[in-house]
Amino acid sequence: AQSVTQLGSHVSVSEGALVLLRCNYSSSVPPYLFWYVQYPNQGLQLLLKYTTGATLVKGINGFEAEFKKSETSFHLTKPSAHMSDAAEYFCAVSTLGNQGGKLIFGQGTELSVKP
Amino acid sequence: KAGVTQTPRYLIKTRGQQVTLSCSPISGHRSVSWYQQTPGQGLQFLFEYFSETQRNKGNFPGRFSGRQFSNSRSEMNVSTLELGDSALYLCASSQGAQVGNTIYFGEGSWLTVV
Numbered sequence: 001a002q003s004v005t006q007l008g009s010h011v012s013v014s015e016g017a018l019v020l021l022r023c024n025y026s027s028s029v030p031p032y033l034f035w036y037v038q039y040p041n042q043g044l045q046l047l048l049k050y051t052t053g054a055t056l057v058k059g060i061n062g063f064e065a066e067f068k069k070s071e072t073s074f075h076l077t078k079p080s081a082h083m084s085d086a087a088e089y090f091c092a093v094s095t096l097g098n099q100g101g102k103l104i105f106g107q108g109t110e111l112s113v114k115p
Numbered sequence: 116k117a118g119v120t121q122t123p124r125y126l127i128k129t130r131g132q133q134v135t136l137s138c139s140p141i142s143g144h145r146s147v148s149w150y151q152q153t154p155g156q157g158l159q160f161l162f163e164y165f166s167e168t169q170r171n172k173g174n175f176p177g178r179f180s181g182r183q184f185s186n187s188r189s190e191m192n193v194s195t196l197e198l199g200d201s202a203l204y205l206c207a208s209s210q211g212a213q214v215g216n217t218i219y220f221g222e223g224s225w226l227t228v229v
Binding site for chain 1: 219
């Protein structure tokens with residue numbers, strides 16, 4: 001069975017500082033990995049995804065993530081935080097066995113950005 | 116291109132009633148999935164439909180059901196509502212042909228059970 005663990009339910013950074021949101025997954029088969037962002041009272045917006053190929057994935061709004069199979073990790077980073085990055089971030093996994101329509105989500109990390 | 120559209124956005128129901136939520140996927144998308152989001156349990160997968168057939172199912176009681184129509188639009192129904200069913204219900208769509216297809220989410224339907 002697949003699972004996702006996000007380390008830290010709350011992360012606070014200063015504006016301009018590095019953002020690092022941690023995600024570890026468990027999967028017995030090659031995973032497909034996603035990061036979504038949720039702003040208050042809104043749905044989920046895809047930031048980036050890893051399927052196959054290059055392990056460093058670039059997404060929208062300056063975010064990127066690196067798939068590390070040996071560490072079963074898919075951490076999300078952004079070099080310089082903006083106030084507008086304050087939101088909740090979800091890491092998710094999908095596998096071939098799920099035929100693509102099912103995502104397993106982590107518990108989410110709420111990012112706060114201090115001025 | 117219009118995104119995933121969910122109706123209604125907000126609703127309040129009484130315990131014991133039933134509710135139907137509607138979802139219109141992105142044009143051309145054949146897969147529609149539903150998720151429940153609560154503060155305590157987070158985001159949990161309910162079910163997924165592809166070409167009118169349920170393809171995946173989460174671990175929810177039979178009170179939760181869904182269907183998909185020939186135009187890919189989907190509805191989910193919750194019968195005999197309980198207080199614990201209060202949640203944000205998110206619909207998502209994708210082309211659905213293969214794993215790794217981007218899954219796009221709607222804004223959600225906020226259900227409050229009183």
